[in-house]
Amino acid sequence: xxxxxxxxxxxxxxxxxxxxxxxxxxxxxxxxxxxxxxxxxxxxxxxxxxxxxxxxxxxxxxxxxxxxxxxxxxxxxxxxxxxxxxxxxxxxxxxxxxxxxxxxxxxxxxxxxx
Numbered sequence: 001x002x003x004x005x006x007x008x009x010x011x012x013x014x015x016x017x018x019x020x021x022x023x024x025x026x027x028x029x030x031x032x033x034x035x036x037x038x039x040x041x042x043x044x045x046x047x048x049x050x051x052x053x054x055x056x057x058x059x060x061x062x063x064x065x066x067x068x069x070x071x072x073x074x075x076x077x078x079x080x081x082x083x084x085x086x087x088x089x090x091x092x093x094x095x096x097x098x099x100x101x102x103x104x105x106x107x108x109x110x111x112x113x114x
Contacts, residue, residue: 028108033073035110036081041069042112043088058084 019027044054051065058065067075068084082092099106 029078030073032078032108032110033076033081034071035112036078036085037068037071037073037076039090039110039112040081040084040088043085043090058087 014021017027017031019030024030049057051062051069055062055065064075067073073081085092
């Protein structure tokens with residue numbers, strides 16, 4: 001049996017944002033949209049609704065619901081996703097505060113309270 005040699009694969013530490021690591025210029029917006037969509041879909045999972053019923057509840061057509069369920073979020077703004085959350089009976093709070101380190105840019109973060 002041949003002796004296998006293990007090759008070392010270089011490991012690069014990620015930034016914490018897969019979109020930034022992939023070079024998307026709108027990485028922060030994409031991360032925010034995904035976080036909001038995850039929460040929307042978590043809420044909808046517990047309701048066992050058809051896509052048509054979800055569409056009526058959110059005030060969109062069924063293809064938009066399909067896009068949302070499949071995380072195709074290009075057609076949704078952050079504001080629209082927040083509006084969906086309020087339609088689903090959730091409060092959305094936006095807090096603006098100074099950054100701890102003035103040398104670094106601010107960030108947008110979504111935290112879902114359960």
